Amino acid sequence: MFSKSCEYSIRAVLYIYKNTQDGNKISIEKVAGAIGTPRHFTGKLLQVLAKQKIISSVKGPNGGFYIAPNAPEIRLSRVVEAIDGPEIFKACALGLKECSEDHPCPLHQQYKGIREQIKNMMEDQTVQQLGKKLGEEKVFVKNENYPE
């Protein structure tokens, strides 16, 4: 579905949200440890998310990444587009260069609705909504029996 980069990014952003609403900042080290993703690769992803202003970062001691409590809602689609690119939401199911009504692949009619749902899901859900669940409901952003 999405690339690993993208999956990792979403998980990281949710975790960062949940753990920085009290004004704290959190380091790459801790994020990667908490969600179970490779340290350096995670760092790189957070770097591009910060550059795109999806998350905030501050260098130096006591620095780290965070999402300001008063930050506007961040749609998941924004993360996906930053990492995998926006074309992913209009790609053809069978890999044709373009998906179009004029030159459809045999799966086009059935697939386009599903793809739309995926897009809607990512546009509807925000980091803030899902991030809150992370604390309240039983949802997880790291694998089962993974050491905290």
Next chain:
Amino acid sequence: MFSKSCEYSIRAVLYIYKNTQDGNKISIEKVAGAIGTPRHFTGKLLQVLAKQKIISSVKGPNGGFYIAPNAPEIRLSRVVEAIDGPEIFKACALGLKECSEDHPCPLHQQYKGIREQIKNMMEDQTVQQLGKKLGEEKVFVKNENYPE
């Protein structure tokens, strides 16, 4: 969504179906040319599909690949599972090792329905159904303005 291997495979199988119902066989060369996929890579894919008995092949002059007119319906899911593996239909949206109700990711509730639809689509559609469309309706298995 699916890997390139998988996309190519489905396109190839549909093309082979459409062009071998008259008892003909068709070569890798022609398949790859007609659907616009790399020659050798396509060959390899057809090889595993043949080994899995999803399509038939015969060597030597006048040989090639084909799907027998009396062959039972081939669900697209079978092709997907042969190439990308069956796990793809139960994978977690955020890349957790397992998707489960007990240890769900934050997107689980919303995603599982969509994933189910994808699975159903691939299980419902058969090579025969879609292959017929290839001749009758305006659907394509190669890119626009690609030389035949």
Next chain:
DNA sequence: AATAATAAGTATAATTATATCCTTTTATCT
């Protein structure tokens, strides 16, 4: 038996994922 057509098997290239290393920024301690 020779040949030519073709599938099958092996090697290379490109991409993606991951790790290492060095630089820059900045808070804190002396």
Next chain:
DNA sequence: AGATAAAAGGATATAATTATACTTATTATT
């Protein structure tokens, strides 16, 4: 103020995976 250390930023290197090309082995036809 200067030294130090903690953190992100950035460039570059390696590994794994995926995609593609090349070579060899089969086999129907003559």
